[in-house]
């Protein structure tokens with residue numbers, strides 16, 4: 001689907017300005033065809049992306065009726081700085097909410113470009129304001145390499161984020177890097193099951209899979225999420241919580257990964273996807289052309305009862321419009 005280069009329409013401006021009077025010039029220039037092409041009905045942008053549009057009220061009434069509720073948001077940022085600020089703010093809000101509700105806050109990290117986007121959490125005011133003692137940190141995927149290896153997602157997060165915030169060391173759950181891929185996946189799932197029994201991780205009454213409070217995830221240029229790659233059979237795993245691959249198309253080949261049922265049971269997912277290199281997969285994921293036989297893993301991320309927020313920028317959306 002190619003979208004025409006059109007300037008903002010009155011409808012587009014009204015659509016957004018009623019929800020967010022501080023919208024950016026980019027938001028106002030989202031053409032009506034693009035708005036129609038987006039399955040996410042919540043669009044906002046720049047440094048103040050909080051607007052909510054129609055489906056949120058629909059979701060609220062579903063929730064009031066006791067049904068599972070799923071929401072999607074598309075947040076578009078002019079600057080990476082703004083994206084990082086909003087991500088930190090949202091994570092801090094969720095931390096306070098879940099710490100109060102459950103006494104623990106379970107956070108799942110991916111590797112890749114996501115980690116850099118977390119940097120503002122390690123700065124004032126969040127460094128002091130967040131109750132880090134409540135955080136329990138997991139990985140949505142990990143490469144089967146030693147923890148001090150350059151390819152390790154643990155090392156990436158440790159160097160770029162975890163070493164800068166006072167999360168108790170015993171609440172950072174790295175994979176066992178002395179095991180094979182199969183062994184590490186089994187071991188990680190066993191540890192998750194124990195933490196569910198201990199009440200640290202919640203369970204989804206809707207799906208019967210663990211329900212993590214916040215997943216902070218990236219997406220590869222091919223539309224992969226975690227280590228679930230397009231066309232790989234593990235994308236269809238629907239029993240295990242954690243599985244493994246030995247033939248990842250992106251090096252290193254051996255990885256362990258959460259399965260889609262676990263990802264889709266989350267309370268909140270922030271999917272951080274920026275840059276022109278991701279534009280093709282973003283176009284496929286966010287356009288209305290649905291070919292259910294050919295879904296990218298990112299298109300299969302769909303929460304049963306929670307909120308999925310895309311944190312994006314103009315280059316990542318560049319194939320959806322001609323900005």
Ligand SMILES: O=C1O[C@H](COP(=O)(O)O)[C@@H](O)[C@H](O)[C@H]1O
Pocket residue numbers: 110111112113114141142143153217218219220221224225226227250
């Ligand atoms: O290999 C991986 O890639 C994805 C995407 O990384 P990005 O640098 O393109 O954002 C990442 O989310 C995943 O955790 C990692 O193992």
